[in-house]
Amino acid sequence: MLVTEVRRTFIGFILYISASVKGLLGQTNTICALQGSSVELHCSAENLTSNMKWYTVSWDEYEVIQTELSPDGNRVTYHKSEERYFTVTINDLGKSDENIYCCRENTDTPENCWSSGTKLNVADLQVKVIPTTEEQTVSLMCNTSCPLTENPAAYIWYKNREFLYQDWSPWYQQLVSSEEAVTYSCAIKGYEHLRAPEVSVDSVTSTCFTVTYAKGRMCSKQTSVDEPCSITYPKKVYVQKKRERGHVTLTCNTSCPLTDPQTAYRWYRNKHIYRYSVGQHLLVSSPTDGSSFSCAVKGLEDVHSDEVCAENKTCWSVNYVQRRICALEDSSVNISSEYSYPDNQQPKSKSWYKLKRTGREDAEELTEDATGRVVYQENQNQHILRIKNLKKNDSAQYTLRLQTDTGCKQSHFTPVTLIVTDLRVKFTPSAEVTEGQRVTLTCSTSCPLTDDTNYLWYMNSRPLTLPENQTKHLVLDPVSSQHAGKYSCAVKTHSISSSEETLSVKVIQISQLSLGKSVEITNAVRLTVVLLITCLFCLWLRKKTLISPTESNTVQTEQYINVSFKVMNPVTAAQREPAEQQEDTVQDLFGF
Structure with missing residues (x-):
């Protein structure tokens, strides 16, 4: 989720993230920490003993494997106290540290560790390039592979490796066009040494844009994470539907042809990722359950197609007219959506929610108030959220949920991002x-x-x-x-x-300026006079030897050659x- 305010204090050079193990069966905490940072996990078991240890747990085919996490006094350390305090600190986090962690006395029933542990995700930093409605520009976002548990203090942007500015928003403050030999990068304040790999925008057209990454996860399919790569992305993605005997073929089409044979796609069914296909085509057999489908190019999930119904009949779907909005403080904004529903299942209600960093369960429902600051507008199958007198804390992600008799239909995987500036x-x-x-x-x-x-x-x-x-x-x-x-x-x-x-x-x-200029002018005049006298003397000697005295007298009565020069002020020249x-x-x- 996006940050809504800049922290006034910075918590130190090391991003310090804490998570408490709730110890409730079936509930696993999930935290996300920046790669290269440190994380501290707290054990909240009801009865702490001196025999307690930390473990990681993983799934190996048909069984759960629990492995002890041994402290080495450097990268992994335990901390115990008499106040029933037991933590583990992991420094210099890497992708290999992604796991589920729990504290226990033994390795019995590892399933309990799996279900009640803390899941650690390690995020890398990437400059994400996103198309805009402008034909020749794109926008940039300082993005992590998972939402950081702790709000970043600020985002720092670099251009050609030089500091540009820092701000609370991860969104780069200008639209970017293709420029030769211009690179962009970003970092989180306090982690300037962990900059995102540099990105350059090679070309932008009305249908495609090409980006070169210095390295990083975007290049994992092209070369390797440590080598540069250039990738062409489409500006638009849409699903084409073809009905055949006994099934429907869905094709994820793009606004420009993607020639890379390793291009992978993401398919979504009823707003949840469909993990059984990464190809451009998806075969849907006997689509009688009213499912909706959408797709995206892997690595550019921000460019998401609209949802379509697998059948010709209507189904539950929610699409947004604009998924990223930049609005001025104290102005008004309209967040527009288009929805559909089965003919026999009209929604009971439609509500907008403001998503919070902690996830879907803590989303705040927005209701119309007496002041008229929040207004719902309905126009056939279009539902609009209008927010007036915008404030910075309105910066968030918004989603529309359709309430039915059987539950809530929503579109939470591609919400609308609003930044108020x-x-x-x-x-x-x-x-x-x-x-x-x-x-x-x-x-x-x-x-x-x-x-x-x-x-x-x-x-x-x-x-x-x-x-x-x-x-x-x-x-x-x-x-x-x-x-x-x-x-x-x-x-x-x-x-x-x-x-x-x-x-x-x-x-x-003025005295210094006048003195400097007077010296320069005096020297220039002296040099000019010397050169002029020398030239005239040489010309006189030459003519004296070539013409007769009579002719010489005649010439002397002729019009003299006017020699002039202009001294141009350097400031004036610069102004031209x-x-x-x-x-x-x-x-x-x-x-x-």
């Missing part, structure tokens, strides 16, 4: 600069707004006159003392603006350089 002005290289430098102002967000967003810029609460299509970047090149002041930005279509941020410009001392694409270069911006 404010606007902030950021200065690059900093908010304190020296006159003559280049300064870039950015109207920053925690998630990417669409490319057609128009921005408004203000200085000291006064609007700046800029070109018609204003971008989120404003460039002062060169910056002068007259540019110093308080800046803010806004989005043209919303009455929402950022707070003011101050730009301080240090003025170069073309502005960078997608940036508004401010020179005559303030009318001076």
Whole structure:
């Protein structure tokens, strides 16, 4: 799940994750820790004894195998105290540590360890590339292979291995187009040494996009996890249905042909993963139970097809118009869904839920309130959740559940992700600069707004006159003392603006500037005069030897050759350089 707030305090260089074993039969706790971090597991057995040990348990064909986890004093350590406290700490977590753990006195009845232990998942970090509705762009997400049990303190982004920014949101703040030799990476604060493998976007079209990964799990099917690979993904996935005698053939089609023979697919039946097929085609025999099916390309499960009914009749299905939404704080948002149901089983009710990190059982039902902040809207088979006056803590995942006589039909494997962002002005290289430098102002967000967003810029609460299509970047090149002041930005279509941020410009001392320029001008004039005199003298000697005295006198009465030169101020020359694409270069911006 996504983080809703940035922690104000960081819990240390090591991400410290705790889990308590509940000891209830049939209930297994699941925790997820970052690869390379440390985890501490607590034993909550009712009667702790000095003979207690930690075990891992695994399934070997037809029996459960329980194995002692021996401490080595370094990577695996036990901690005991008189206060009935018994834990095990595992450092430098790796994929091989994924297991079920329990604390016991003996190895009798290992099934109990299996059913009441703590399941540990180890997550690696990956920059996930996700298509957008924009034809030539994609979005980036700092993603873990399982939702971390502890909220990350912040996400850090890097471009070409250099620090870019940090934010509470795992969503990269801008849409990305294909750029040659540009790489992106991310890390979790406190784990900067465990960065995600670098990713570059090679090409983006209206149907496909190609990504190169430096290494990582995405390359496991192509080369190996330690070698780079390039993968082409579709922007859209859909299920095609073909009815044949006695069965139905479902095909997972993509918006562009995938030439890699090792491409695998994910099939879902009634919103649960269908583990019996990884091929592009799925044969459904005698589909009489009203099942719904959907699919995705393995490794790009975020691009999910709509659910379809295996039969021609209607079935239970829920699809979303948009699965990722970036919205401004204090604005309103519509989360739209389309649903279907069997003709003879009309849903009793329809409710939206806000999912929490701990899982489905702790989801919060959203109900319409008297203030009108949360509103349900119904239009035939379309159900819309409208949230007004958005706040940052509305950032979460949302799902629609259809209540029936037999239970709850829901779509929880592909919920809608909503990120609520404010606007902030950021200065690059900093908010304190020296006159003559280049300064870039950015109207920053925690998630990417669409490319057609128009921005408004203000200085000291006064609007700046800029070109018609204003971008989120404003460039002062060169910056002068007259540019110093308080800046803010806004989005043209919303009455929402950022707070003011101050730009301080240090003025170069006039005496130093005048002295430096006078020396340069004096030297330039001296050199020019010497060269001019030398050239004229040589020309006079040459003509004197070639013409007669009479001719010489005639020539001397002719018009003299005018020799002129222009000294160009380096600042003026810099101002004549073309502005960078997608940036508004401010020179005559303030009318001076």
